[in-house]
Amino acid sequence: MAIHEYDFTWATFVNCTRTTENKRYNFVSCLSKTDAFVYVIISYRAALQLEYAEPFCSFLAMTPIKFDPEQMKRNGNIISLEHPTTDVFQLLKHGFSVPIYSRGVSSISGCLKDAAITFLMKTHKVGIFFPRVAFASTELTFVPCIEYDHIPSSTWLSYSLWVLVYIAQILIGLSILGRNVIAPLAIFIFLVHKLWREKKSVDAVEKFLRSQRALAPTRYAYTDLIAITGHFREKLGQGGYGSVFKGVFPGGILVAVKMLLSNSRCNGEEFINEVSTIGRIHHVNVIKLVGFCSEGSKRALVYEYMPNGSLDKHIFSATGVAGRRAFTWDKLNDIALGIARGINYLHQGCDKRILHFDIKPQNILLDRNFTPKVSDFGLAKLYPKDTSLVSMSTTRGTTGYIAPELISRSFGVISHKSDVYSFGMLLMEMAGGRRNADPRAENSSQAYYPSWIYDRLTQPKISEISTTFDISEGERKLCVVGLWCIQVRPSARPAMSKVIEMLEADVGTLEMAPKPFFSSEEPIPTISVSCLGSSSELPAISEDE
Template structure:
C-alpha cells in the first residue's frame, strides 16, 4: 500500500553509514517485500531493556559504546534533515527502529511513516499525527506546542537517549517507587546540583551517563522552538559535560509523584496519555 511505496521511495534516496541500506524490493499483487542489508546484532531495544525492567547490557556494551551509538543515530537523523536533496522527517525514532551491524554501528530503519519536504519549507503540513506513543512529539498531537518540523524527530531522539541512559522504558508502572514511573521527571530531579546520581540502584554514574541524560532532557522540551537542532545535539554529545547547562524543566516533569495518566496536554488528549511502544499512530 501507500506505506510500502513511501518507504521504497524514501530510503532509495538515502546513502549514509547510519541509515540502513535498501538492497531491493518486490511487489507482486498483495505480496510486498523490502530487502535490507543484514544487521546481525538486531535492534537496540534488546540491549537496553530486559523483561524485568532492569538494565540488561552485555559487558562489552560499555558507556563509551552507548555514546558512540547515540552519536551515530544523531548523525543519521541530521543527514536525513540536512544531507539529502529533500528534507526527510522520520517520525518514528525509537530503539526498535535502530538496527546494529556486526560492529554495533547504528542504522536508522523503518521509513514507513517518513515524509519528504523541500528544504526551504519551514512548516510541515500533516492531516493526522504519526509516530509511536511515548516517542511522539507533542506538536504532532496539538499545535499548541509548536509547529511540526525536524524538531519533532529531535523529541523522539531525546526519549531514546533517556532510555539508553536509564536502561528502562520512559514510562514503567512496575517500578517500586511511584516517583520513578515517568523516568524523565525522576531523572530531572536526580540531576540537581550536589546530588549523587544513581540509575536503577546502581553505583553513582559518570560523566558519559550524565551527558546522555542532560542532552535527552534538552531534546524533550515541550515547545519545539526550545529544542536544539540535530546538528546542535551532535555538538553537545561530542563536547565536554562541563559545557552543558541543565535545561528548563520539561512540562511533564514534576517534583511530585505522577501517574501515567497525568499530562500538561488538554483533556481532549487523555486517551493518548498512557504511553506504550506498541501503540502507533498513522
C-alpha cells in the same frame, strides 16, 4: 357443518345448438333432438365454471355424483364416459355422499393446541432450519379455527389476529428477502469494493515505481524472494507492517526481506515511503535498501542484513528494568552519535528533508560492529529543505516517543524538531537502561525516568540524595542531551546538528536543560484523546510561540 364444491364430482348438463368436438363434452343421445344436442360434462372436485362453456351451449342442470373409476376415464382434468347415455343415469342412481366435518373445538385453547400440532408437523416436513415457513402455516390454521368454530366473543379477536398475521407475514417475507437477496447483494458489493481498493492500491504503487525506475533499487520477482529466503524459512521478527525473513544472495551475501501485510493501509503509502526515501539514501547510519518486490498485493522490501538486531534488545534487560549493561558508556555514546548523524543526514543531507516520525529503539538496527542504522521509513515524509512548517492529516509515531505537537497544536509546530523529541526519549532509555515509563519501578518517584533523573541532576546537594545517588559522566551526558531534546516547545529543542556537537563535547561544558515537563505552577494544555485518531489537519503555528 359446511359443504364445499371441492367435496364432490359434478355432472353438468348443457344444451347445444350444434355438435362439438370438445373432449370434455360427453354426448347424451337419448336426451338430444334434431336441433338440440345434449351433453354432460364431468368435472372432478370442482363445479364447472360457466364462462368456460361453449358459446353455442346453454345450461340445463348440475348435480353432484359419485366418482366411479370403472365408468370414468380421467386424463388430467378431462373425464370421459365410455357409454355416456347409460353411464350417466347409472351414476345418478348411485347418488353421492355428503361429508360432515365436526372439529369438536369449543375454546381458544383447543385452537392453540391444533396450531401447535400444525407447527410441529410443518417443522418436521420443512426442517427446523426453516421455522418461518412452519410459523406462517400455523398462523393460517389458528385464525380460521376461531372463526369457523364460532367461539364466543371471537369476532374482535379474529380481526386482531388477522392483522397480526399480516404483520407477521410481512416480517417473514422481509426476513426471507434479506437472507436470500439483500445479504448476498451486500456481500457482493463488499467484495467488489475491496477488489476495487486493492486494484487502486496496486495502480498507485505501479505508477510510482514507473516514475522512479531510474532512481529506485533493484526490483525482484516474488519467485526470487522465495528462492532468496528458502521459502521464508527463517523468520527474524514481526512488526505492524509485516514479517522479516533472513535471505541469502548468490555469493553468500545476507539480506533481510520484509514482507508487507496485504491489508496494509493508505493505498501502499508505507511501501512508497520506504522505496522513495531509503532508495535514494546512502549513509553509514541509515539502513540500505537493496531491492523491492511488487506483484499485485504481494510487496516486499530487501535490506542489508543486520546481525545484531535492533537496539532495544541490547539496552533493556529481560525484565524491562535497569540491569547489567551490554555496552560501556563510551560505546553507548558512539551509538547515540551514529543515530544522531543518521537523523541529521535525513534532515539536511538529502535533496529533500526527510522526517522519520518513528524514531525508537526498535527502529535502530546494529550491524556486526554495532554501528547503528536508522530503519523503518513507513511513516516518513519528504519536504523541501526550506519548509519550516509541516501540515499533517493524521497523528504519526509510537506512544512514548511521539512529540507533543503531533498530538495537539497547543504545543507548537510540526517540523524536524519532532524527530529531535523522539531521539531525546531514545537517549533517556539508553542512559537509564530501562523504559522511560515503568509502573513496576521500586519507588513511585522512579516510575517516569526523565522526571526522576532531572530531579537528581538539579538537586545533587541534598544529603539524602547525595549519599544514595551516583551517576557516571557517560550517563550524565546522555541525560543532559536527552533533556534538551524532549523540551515541550519545539522551539526550545536543539537541531540534530547541535545535538551532534553536544554529544561530541565534554560533559562538563554542557549547560543543564530547563525542566522539560509541566510543573504544578504551569497550566497544562487540554489534550483530547480523540485527536490521536483525528483525520483533520493539525494547523501550523509559529515556532516562536
